[in-house]
Amino acid sequence: MDVSTPVWIATIVFIVALLAFDFVFHVRKAHVPTLAEAARWSAIYVGIALLFGVGVWVLGGHTMGAEYFAGYVTEKALSVDNLFVFLIIMQSFKVPRADQQKVLLFGIVFSLIARAGFIFVGAALINRFAAVFYVFGLILLITAGNLLKPESEDSHTADNIMVRLARRLFHTTDYYDDDKMFTVKDGKRALTPMLLVMVAIGGTDILFALDSIPAIFGLTQNVFLVFTATAFSLLGLRQLYFLIDGLLDRLVYLSYGLAAILAFIGVKLILHALHENNVPFINEGEHVPVVEISTPLSLSVIIGTLLVTVVASLTSAKGRAQNSVAAARRHATEYLETENDPAYEEELFARLLREEEQLKALPEKQRARIRSERELMELLQRAHAEHDEAVSTGYLPPAGR
Template sequence: MDVPALVWWLTIIGIAGLLLFDFFFHVRKPHIPTLKEAAVWSALYVGIAVLFGLGVWVFGGHTMGAEYFAGYVTEKALSVDNLFVFLVIIASFRVPRADQQKVLLIGITFALVARSGFILLGATLINMFAWVFYVFGLILLFTAGHLMRQESEKSHQGDNFVVRLTRRFLPTSEHYDGDRLTTVVDGKRVLTPMLLVMVAIAGTDLLFALDSIPAIFGLTQHVYLVFTATAFSLLGLRQLYFLIDGLLDRLIYLSYGLAVILGFIGVKLILHALHENNVPFINDGEPVPVVEVSTGLSLIVIVTALLVTVIASLASTKGRAQNLSSAARRYATRLLDEECEPEECAYFYRKLQAEEEELRRLPEKYRAKIREDEQLMDMLRRVHELHGPEAARRPG
């Protein structure tokens, strides 16, 4: 499908316009989005992506349409998995909830620009070297194996190498100054944690692109479809974060579903590489007669894997227990922060009380496991001492 330059420019301008609209009408003034606001705007962005896909289907044919939707669904699923890492980074930097929108939008904008560069690089390599499909396939198989192992939150802490390097060579503050990126401390201009958390998210997203870009090139080699599917999967990610942040920890089997998807695409890429083979030490440089996976089958496998893992996660009592304990830990961490504003503290304390009530309704074996977490129990005890009814009755 040859895409005219005018269509390219209109698409780029449209995507840039959506990002600017998001900034000026939602993020510029810090606020905590309501569940209704997040749901409406998430549905709107998904709707735009689906309408665009239907346009591709009508004007480009069913094959192109299926390739776009397969790429969009895969990239969206990977983006949801990435949201969990963003959640950990934001929590580790203790970003005020009203300012989290700006952090996420800047991170998403950086991701879109960086991935556009990776897309151009990937397309260039594919056009120059057919053996690149072997490399992409092996990357995805390695990533799939890595996803099968459960990772701890410590592996995604915000204090990564890029942030440590920034702290070492640039003056930084330990405290926020609204949503400003710099502030003045003792007469000197220094960086705030707001800038550091953006650096942490941007640096982490570069690692995400290492499996994201090969995955979508495994579904389509049309650069326009790769770019648009990637862009539309990132647009609306900020709203989706606030819509499902209470459920992210609940999706305990999502990594297994993504492992199946990436492994499947990795195998598909290697089969395609064998079909187009010109590597001298494989079949004397001649193409290998292998069965190639159709786009329709790819779409079925991707959607099925996601549905099974999401339904299994939501139906799992273990997932519910993990989600509740993780949420309680995040709320307690924020409530123990000295910079927690009274209104914000009251909000988080109500949320914590709701989580604790749900924890009490869990089966005994899960409650017992949570009680064994001495660090969490100590945090909850200190929170109730500081913010509970007894604390409110103490003389000031």
């Protein structure tokens, strides 16, 4: 399917219009989306992506349709994994919950721009150097190996080089001024943490693109399909964040599933590179007769791996424990940091109590491991001590009322 210039223009205008609609009607006014709102708009954006894929299937044939859906599912899974890092960064910067939408939308727009640049550069390299497939394949295999390594939240620090440079060169504040990126401090114009967190997310987006783009080029070399699958996987990511926020920490095996998918695509790329080989020191520059992995098989492996990963995560005791611990830590931290909002503080403490009840219901092995986490125990004790003090002064009603 040769895509004409008018179709390219119409597609880009449609994507930009969706982003503009999202900003004007959902993000411009700071608020925390309800679960129903997040679910509704997540379904709408996924529906748009699926309808577009059906159009590709009808107009371009089943091969191109399968390539689009394989690329979309893979990019969507990678973007969900990126939400973990976004969550860590926003927690590090203590972004108010109502303002997180703006940060997420900026991250989506920056991701789209960065990936578009990588896509066109990658396409140009592929057209000129067939050996690029070897490089892309090795990148994915290395990334897959890195995903299997245990990592802490500190491995995705918000204090990256771009943030440190901004703080060094510009006048900054340690406090937010609603959702403004600039404010006035000591009579001078200053950057707020809102702008700094966007800089941090922008910096990490560039790193995400380094494994995202080789992955989708391993499934299709059609630039239009690469671009649209990537774009539609990013659209609706903001709503998805608020929809699965409570499940993000529950997907304990997601990194293993993504590692398997990236390794599979890496092998597929290297096999394709061998088949198209023109590198002089490999088989004297002649193609190597190897079996290539078909697009339908790729799509089946990707979907099957994700299904197994999600089901295993949601049904495991480790997943339930990790989800409860993460939620309790998040609610306790937010409770301790919230000021001058008794109703919201009461709601947060009620959530914390529910999470603690779930922790008590876990098997003894999991409870013993949780009790050994001194930092978590101290955090929960501080939250209870502050609540007790607030109740004694009449600032908050007793828990349960």
